[in-house]
Amino acid sequence: MKARKLPKVVWANCVNLQGLVSGKPMKCRLSRSHGGNRWWDSSGNFDVASLGTSFDEGMTTFASTNEKLVQKWTEGAQAVMALLQHISG
Numbered sequence: 001m002k003a004r005k006l007p008k009v010v011w012a013n014c015v016n017l018q019g020l021v022s023g024k025p026m027k028c029r030l031s032r033s034h035g036g037n038r039w040w041d042s043s044g045n046f047d048v049a050s051l052g053t054s055f056d057e058g059m060t061t062f063a064s065t066n067e068k069l070v071q072k073w074t075e076g077a078q079a080v081m082a083l084l085q086h087i088s089g
Helices: 067-088
Strands: 009-016 026-031 038-040 052-056 059-064
Touching: 009 038, 009 067, 059 067
Parallel strands: none
Antiparallel strands: 009 026, 009 059, 026 038, 052 059
16 A cells, blocks of 8 residues: 655644734645654744644644635634634623
């Protein structure tokens, strides 16, 4: 069985208790350094281990090869945060 080829570029964003990491999707490139397959942004400060939604250490991350899908996820996260802020007064 042939191993599934990983995409070279994914788009991602992340939210935690402080808010979104970025106001727009971040372009992340595949790197096989450090013994694993992860996608890193250009700053090297943000990485993604898998596609889809992941939960780790108080952070929720979403990654996809579709930039528009990540943009919609980002807009949804912003809307939820605004609603919670409005409710909490």
